[in-house]
Amino acid sequence: MCGIVGYIGTQTATDILMAGLEKLEYRGYDSAGVATVLEGEIHCVRAKGKLCNLREKLQREINPAQVGIGHTRWATHGKPEEYNAHPHMDAAMRVAVVQNGIIENYRELREELKARGHEFRSDTDTEVIPHLIAEFLQKTPDSFLEAVRQAVNELRGAFAIAVISADYPDELIAARQQAPLTIGFGQGEFFCASDTPALVPHTRAVLTLENGELARLTPVGVEVYSFEGDRLKKAPRTLNWNPVLVEKQGFRHFMLKEIYEQPGVVRACLEAYLDANWSAENASKSPVNLSLLPQLTDSLERIQILACGTSWHASLVGKYLLEQLAEIPTEVQYASEFRYAPTPLTPNTLTIGVTQSGETADTLAALEMEKRRRIDLDPKFQPRLLGITNRPESSLGHLVPNIIDTHAGIEIGVAATKTFISQLVAFYCLALDLAYQRRTVPPARIEEIIEGLRLLPAQIELILESQERYIEELAHEFAETQDFIFLGRGINFPIALEGALKLKEISYIHAEGYPAGEMKHGPIALLDAKVPVVAIAMPGSVFEKVLSNAQEAKARDARLIGVTPIDDQDAEETFDNLLPVPVVEELLSPILTVIPLQLLAYHIAARRGLDVDQPRNLAKSVTVE
Numbered sequence: 001m002c003g004i005v006g007y008i009g010t011q012t013a014t015d016i017l018m019a020g021l022e023k024l025e026y027r028g029y030d031s032a033g034v035a036t037v038l039e040g041e042i043h044c045v046r047a048k049g050k051l052c053n054l055r056e057k058l059q060r061e062i063n064p065a066q067v068g069i070g071h072t073r074w075a076t077h078g079k080p081e082e083y084n085a086h087p088h089m090d091a092a093m094r095v096a097v098v099q100n101g102i103i104e105n106y107r108e109l110r111e112e113l114k115a116r117g118h119e120f121r122s123d124t125d126t127e128v129i130p131h132l133i134a135e136f137l138q139k140t141p142d143s144f145l146e147a148v149r150q151a152v153n154e155l156r157g158a159f160a161i162a163v164i165s166a167d168y169p170d171e172l173i174a175a176r177q178q179a180p181l182t183i184g185f186g187q188g189e190f191f192c193a194s195d196t197p198a199l200v201p202h203t204r205a206v207l208t209l210e211n212g213e214l215a216r217l218t219p220v221g222v223e224v225y226s227f228e229g230d231r232l233k234k235a236p237r238t239l240n241w242n243p244v245l246v247e248k249q250g251f252r253h254f255m256l257k258e259i260y261e262q263p264g265v266v267r268a269c270l271e272a273y274l275d276a277n278w279s280a281e282n283a284s285k286s287p288v289n290l291s292l293l294p295q296l297t298d299s300l301e302r303i304q305i306l307a308c309g310t311s312w313h314a315s316l317v318g319k320y321l322l323e324q325l326a327e328i329p330t331e332v333q334y335a336s337e338f339r340y341a342p343t344p345l346t347p348n349t350l351t352i353g354v355t356q357s358g359e360t361a362d363t364l365a366a367l368e369m370e371k372r373r374r375i376d377l378d379p380k381f382q383p384r385l386l387g388i389t390n391r392p393e394s395s396l397g398h399l400v401p402n403i404i405d406t407h408a409g410i411e412i413g414v415a416a417t418k419t420f421i422s423q424l425v426a427f428y429c430l431a432l433d434l435a436y437q438r439r440t441v442p443p444a445r446i447e448e449i450i451e452g453l454r455l456l457p458a459q460i461e462l463i464l465e466s467q468e469r470y471i472e473e474l475a476h477e478f479a480e481t482q483d484f485i486f487l488g489r490g491i492n493f494p495i496a497l498e499g500a501l502k503l504k505e506i507s508y509i510h511a512e513g514y515p516a517g518e519m520k521h522g523p524i525a526l527l528d529a530k531v532p533v534v535a536i537a538m539p540g541s542v543f544e545k546v547l548s549n550a551q552e553a554k555a556r557d558a559r560l561i562g563v564t565p566i567d568d569q570d571a572e573e574t575f576d577n578l579l580p581v582p583v584v585e586e587l588l589s590p591i592l593t594v595i596p597l598q599l600l601a602y603h604i605a606a607r608r609g610l611d612v613d614q615p616r617n618l619a620k621s622v623t624v625e
């Protein structure tokens with residue numbers, strides 16, 4: 001949440017900063033600002049709203065400064081107004097700071113600073129930082145780095161900052177504590193940013209700061225220090241990067257492009273982990289190679305999965321697979337709840353963190369807490385921690401030694417689509433691997449499931465080709481609808497939740513997902529002719545049950561939309577509108593049933609003329625708790 005960028009070098013800083021902020025706008029878009037050092041002064045320009053407002057302001061001036069910082073904000077403390085936009089400065093306007101995160105002790109710092117005569121201009125937590133740095137600079141005027149170092153040691157919370165000063169025009173200081181920050185190395189120019197898309201147009205040589213580290217960037221190089229002041233030896237690594245992923249390539253929105261990338265993502269993930277030569281007859285080793293250490297999975301008695309939002313929905317499907325295939329009792333927890341009410345410690349438990357950004361503060365904090373409480377119990381104990389993400393280079397990758405890369409690449413649309421599908425595929429692979437190791441599923445059945453998995457990419461393509469136009473037309477009928485209900489059962493209940501979440505987050509239509517059998521226990525009171533019901537009814541253990549639950553809704557005048565198997569007579573008779581998907585076995589169906597729901601949400605939001613890729617109040621990486 002919030003994107004920060006910094007530049008020092010030989011080019012026009014504002015151009016580089018604005019290009020970087022454009023790549024980071026998915027992290028927040030309530031307001032934006034840049035500050036540069038020009039002719040011994042800090043020059044700061046800020047604007048409320050999206051980046052285009054800032055761009056318009058900047059176009060009115062010529063600013064050749066070669067050092068600067070920029071910010072795109074997702075408001076936490078203080079309304080999204082210009083006076084709360086970053087960068088923030090000290091009273092004398094000699095120090096400017098951008099921050100991503102939350103300074104938890106800002107109230108007490110602010111009171112102390114006020115008592116010492118500092119005046120504040122914003123409602124933000126961030127503003128204390130330039131004031132603190134300015135104070136420390138009075139004590140250590142010969143070292144900008146030292147003043148920033150002393151200031152960050154006063155801060156509590158999770159934050160990443162970039163700082164410039166009018167009195168140190170050849171320096172930019174960046175610091176990280178629990179919020180992502182990466183340094184980019186160019187030729188005679190250096191960058192910092194919350195995320196790599198802002199860096200890759202300039203360089204692939206990057207260094208991710210660890211918690212408790214700060215870096216001094218000058219036109220001749222980068223030095224890294226610990227918050228204790230020790231110089232650290234660190235070398236940049238080369239980033240693997242596919243620039244196609246961050247361009248729209250003719251699609252109207254990133255979300256639609258990413259929906260269409262899903263067949264490729266499923267293929268890539270399956271190819272990465274499934275052994276092409278494996279068969280039930282030649283089953284001497286696992287069909288899945290996830291490169292997991294044996295001590296992670298040996299004698300497992302329990303699995304707990306920690307996640308938020310869409311990743312939490314993927315984890316619910318994961319639970320189903322892990323329990324049904326590998327027969328391991330599995331719990332799925334909201335990371336934000338787990339932190340304050342953790343489940344009792346049990347032996348031989350694998351903890352899995354699932355996150356597309358790899359940066360979700362609650363998920364990282366919950367994993368860290370879990371690791372700590374197990375080590376506190378037995379200092380020699382190696383906690384069993386596994387991460388599932390498409391961003392293995394993220395903070396999750398630093399925290400958790402074992403990662404399943406879902407191979408979805410970076411996702412730009414704020415509403416998760418391809419990363420969700422890729423998390424599902426990762427769970428299929430993990431569940432099959434554990435099922436093989438634990439001998440809970442015979443090889444012939446494993447082979448059957450794998451064959452089914454391999455057919456999925458072409459089946460998703462078929463849905464996209466055959467359904468999109470119809471769904472677009474159907475969506476027009478719902479542009480004014482105020483409430484939706486999504487129903488599913490068994491392995492498709494999480495897909496009903498996901499369908500509802502997709503719709504509400506991008507179309508702002510109220511939507512609820514329920515287990516179909518729960519309707520009659522209360523929610524059915526909501527139904528009338530104005531509330532459409534979308535039910536997922538796929539062949540398998542609950543097919544007839546879902547059809548009956550749908551009939552119950554129809555009897556209350558609800559318009560029924562069914563995600564159903566192609567050419568199913570019963571479904572055709574039950575539903576008013578059909579979103580047919582190829583017939584697959586129930587276990588594999590979530591990978592198909594979610595596709596029409598993504599398209600439905602997308603087209604309703606697009607029809608309502610909304611900003612599909614950057615819905616209000618949301619951000620792609622939720623780096624605050």
Ligand code: F6R
Pocket residue numbers: 308309310311312354355356357358359360363414415416417501502505620621622
């Ligand atoms: C919804 C969505 C969010 C995220 C949630 C967790 O489309 O993307 O609900 O799933 O904020 O984010 P990650 O997966 O990055 O931990």
